[in-house]
Amino acid sequence: MSKQKKKTIVIGGGAAGLELVTRLGRDKHDEVVLVEPSSHHFWKPRLHEIAAGTFDEELDAVSYLKHALCNKYRYLQGRMTGVDRAAKTLEVKTAEGRLVTEHYDRLVIAVGAVSNDFKTPGVASHCMFLDSAEQAHNVWQRINPLLRAQGEHRISIVGAGATGVELVAELAKVSQKLSRYNTGSELQITLIEAADRVLPMSPECMSEKVQSMLEKQGIRVLTNTRIQQAKSGALITAKGEVIESDVQVWAAGIKCADWLTQLDGLETNRIHQLKVLPTLQSTLDENIFVIGDSAECPQPDGGFVPPRAQAANQAATHLAKQFKRQRKGKDLQPFVFNDGGMLVALGHDYAVGAVMNDRVVLRGRQVRKLYDTIFRLHQQVLFGWGRVTRLMVLKRIKCLMNPYYNGRA
Known part of the structure; x- marks a missing residue:
């Protein structure tokens, strides 16, 4: 060398x-x-x-x-x-x-x-997390059988930051699409947040729009609700309410x-x-x-x-x-973060975003395309635009040929 x-x-x-x-x-x-x-x-x-x-x-x-x-x-x-x-x-x-x-x-x-369980009793043992691809695969392995089985099934997500909101919205879309196959399965999805609104770090008007969209999708949203304990098949709130669940995912806080x-x-x-x-x-x-x-x-x-x-x-x-x-022997310059706004996906065809220092809130299909563009920019760094373009074409072809829900085991 x-x-x-x-x-x-x-x-x-x-x-x-x-x-x-x-x-x-x-x-x-x-x-x-x-x-x-x-x-x-x-x-x-x-x-x-x-x-x-x-x-x-x-x-x-x-x-x-x-x-x-x-x-x-x-x-x-x-x-x-x-x-x-x-x-x-x-x-x-x-x-x-x-x-x-x-x-x-x-x-x-x-x-x-990673997610912060704040040392809440039972969370480490009875909740799943979404901090890595391996953990995300494990969540899918638990949810997939529920989508196939007849009857009503309950999923609870703790934490209404971007991860929690995007997960409940995606699950609601999957459940809705799957209903066309008449499997007899129905998901009851609950989103739980300790703060007084979903996306507490975003503008209030953005939080209101997102919560309204989630509730229209049939998601139960509980704000001002702090989890005091997690048990097998149930979450206990600070007020003593028992929220029964088949799958419990913890997506609150970071450490x-x-x-x-x-x-x-x-x-x-x-x-x-x-x-x-x-x-x-x-x-x-x-x-x-x-x-x-x-x-x-x-x-x-x-x-x-x-x-x-x-x-x-x-x-x-x-x-x-x-x-x-x-x-080149030059001094290092300080890193100054340039906030480009916040985008949250609500399913594959809709997103909500706050831009221009949170002064403007946008929503709709075009905002979802902007959300996808951010991912493509990440891929561009890794591969260059030539391969990214080919990936986009291949993905479009697959979407045209395959159903939304791939039902993989």
Whole structure:
């Protein structure tokens, strides 16, 4: 390896991590390694489609191995188990169970966040989560038999943020489409939120429009409802109400993995995010960077970068540019998040969004197309427009040839 080359290791193959290694690998100036335990990449904002059985894995999932070969980086399937900052080494447990040690010049942590159960009794044991493709597949495996079985079945989703709202809307559409097959199955879907409205981080008028649409789809929406305990087949509210469920999904709040608090003394906050400088460097080590939901990154207005997919994408683009500056001996520039608004899908043919600093709320089929465009922009970074165009054509053909509900087991 040339003396000028540096070795950059990226931990986590989510949207931010994969876009970063794609850009760095194509740049060909550094040795780039991606450490990721999964074999395929799924865009996290679409995990609700996997859970509802409507995601096209054949066209929209990305093989890390194939992608690495095409984009000149090395893919190491495994989990990071520790770091030695003084020696600039990290330990990885591979998919085969071996422990390997990797040296780095720059380490980038991009492992995202997971749902926060707030230590509510019973949630970890009796609720399902939607933080990874594997968990989303598990949810689908539980829901799929209910769609086939006769009778009334109950599904409860806790948390009316974007994930919870998109999941209940997708399930309602699937149930509605499936009813044409006269299976005799009927889903009762309940969305539960502790705040006084759905999408509590969005404009009030957007929340009102979304809740109205959900209720028109037959979804029961409970706001100002805090879950005190989860049991097998039931959720208990703080007021003592029992909400019986065949499937219970927890999609409330966020926190980062516990192991982030054990990285050789790096600073973390109360939800285990790693504290970083505006340059995305960790506060205690200039050679360790953090992007995406796992970073607490300060902003000029005194706040912090929000945990959103668009923020992760912007951070990956920014950091790739900063590594180029660093190679030229220039100082790193601070990362400033540019809020492009919020879009929430309500089924495959409808979406609601807030743009222009939340001053304008849009809804309809065209907004859904804009939602899909964001995903295509992510794919464009990974593949280029040529392949994305072919994927879009293939997907359109499949939609014309196949029913909406594919009924896969």
